[in-house]
Amino acid sequence: MLKNLRVYNSLTRQKEEFKPLNPPYVGMYVCGPTVYSNVHLGNVRTFMSFDVIYRYLMHLGYKVRYVRNITDVGHLLDDGTDRISKKARLDNLEPMEVVQTYTNDFHDVMTLFNSIPPSIEPSAIGHLMEQIEVVKDLLDKGMAYESEGSVYFDVETYNKAGNNYGELSGRVLDELMAGSRDLDGQDEKRHPADFALWKKASPEHIMRWDSPWGVGFPGWHLECSVMSTKYLGANFDIHGGGMDLKFPHHECEIAQNCCSTGQKGANYWLHTNMLTVNGTKMSKSLGNSFLPAELVSGDHPMLDEGYSPMTVRFFMLQTHYSSTLDFSNEALKASKKGYRKLMNGLRNLKQLSYVPNEEVEINEKQANQVNKLCDNCYSAMNDDFNTALTIGHLFNLTKKINNIHTGNLQPAELGEEIFNRMKETFLAFTEEVLGLKDEPATNTNGLIEGIIDMYRKAKTEKDYAQVDQIRAMLKAEGVVVKDMKSGIDWAYEE
C-alpha cells in the first residue's frame, strides 16, 4: 500500500499527509442530495469526484466505509417551506412518494455514470429519534435555546465557550449579519447566525413529528452530524461535499459535533468545486442546469448533440475536483474524442500479452519511461486525487501501448516485469480508479443491418460458404437471421 497520499484539507487550508485514524479502515461521509427534484449535472460532479476518491482509497488497500446521506426532510426554502413538502403539495403526492421518486432517479443517474453505491445511505427521517436526542443534549448543555416552539443553536454562547464558529469557512461571527437575507423565523433568534436544530411546524406543514418542544421537524444541519457520528464515530477521517455546503452547512455541523461529542467530526474536510456554464455556477434557480438525461440525449437548447455518460465522466475527471469546471459543447466534443482514444488504448492493451523473445534486448529508455509513467499515475493521484494529471500520464502510456500494438515496440523490449506492470497499472487506473469503461460508440443495429446486407448479397450470389459463416457469426453474438419468403430480417435470439 502506498501511503504517501496527500489531501487538501479545507479546515487547515493546506495539503496534508493522509493518516487514517484506524488503518486500514477509513470512514468517509459525503453530504448527499435533497431528493425533491431530479439531480442535475452539477450535483453529479460532486458525487463523481467522491466516487473516484472512494475508488482510489480502496485501490490503495483501505477498507472504506462510505456513508452518503439522503436528505428527505428539513431542507427549507427561503420562505420557510420544506422543499419536499412543497413538491408533494404541488404534485399532489405523499412526501415519501416524492422522496422515493427522486431517490430512485438519483440512484439511476449515479449508476448511469458508473458510480459505486456507498456502504451506507442513511436518511434524515430514519434518524429522527437520534436527532431529537442530540437537540435535548445541546439544550442540557446550554448550547441551544427554545423559542416559539423551535430550538436554535446558540452561536454566541458556543464561541464564548472557546470555540470558533467560522473556522472552516473563514467567517467572522460579527461580520455575519451584513448582507444576510431575510429568512423565516429570524426574529425568534437571539443572534442572526443562530441556526435551527428543531423547527416548529406550522398547521399546513405536512411533514411533522412530535417532540419535547411540540410538533415540528428537524433542522437541516443536524442530520449529518447525527448520522456521521452514528455510523463513523465522533471522530472519523473524511467529510466531503460541494463547496457551496461549506457555509453554513458544514460550519454548523462542526459546531453541533463539538458540543454533542466534543469532537469536530472529520479530520479532513474535502470540498469539490462547482460546475459552471459560461462561467456561472450551474443551479436550478438560475435555470442553467442540465439534467443528466438531457445531456445524454442532447435534448436541450444549449446542447449541440448528446454526450455519452462515459464521455461526461471523462470530461469531468479531466479537471481537478477543486477547480471550477466550465461546461461547453466544444470541451465535451474534445472529451468525446479523448475518451475514445483512451478506450482504444484500453482495448488494445487487453489484447496484449507478454511475448518472450531472447533475441531482443531490453530497451532501457523505453522500459524506464514506462516504469516512470506507472509511478506517475500513483504520484498524481496521491497528490490530492489529481485525476487530470493522471489522465495525462495514461495518455502517455497509451502511446506505448499503441506502439506495441502496431509492432513498433516489442513487449520483450520492456521486459516481463515492466510489461506486466504497465498492463496492471493501466487497467487499474482507467477502470478501477477512474471508473471509465468501454461503451459502444455506435448503435449496434446499424452494424447488424450492414452485416445482413452482406448476407443478402451472398445469398443472391449463392455463396453459401459465406452465408453459413455470416449466420454462424451473428448467432454467436445472439442475433438470428430470419430467412423468410418475404425477405431477410433479423431478431435477437430468444
Add this chain to the structure above:
RNA sequence: GGUCGCGUGGCCGAGUGGCUAGGCAGAGCUCUGCAAAAGCUCGUACAGCGGUUCGAAUCCGCUCGCGACCUCCA
C-alpha cells in the same frame, strides 16, 4: 461591503521557483492498394505593470477582468 478563489498557447486543462503535462483543433512526416487507425515531429503559452532571485507561469505588491460564498443549492 466582508471572506475566498481564479485569469496558462486557437479551445479545454494540469503545473507553485530551474526538469516535455495531457487532450482537442491545425501543420508536416512514416506506415499504407485506398481509406482509416497508430506512431513521430512542430507551435513555444502563462491577464498587465513593477519587485525579490543567478533564475518566476510559479514568491511579493499594485492594476484590470472573472467567479464562488455571506443561512436555497453538490
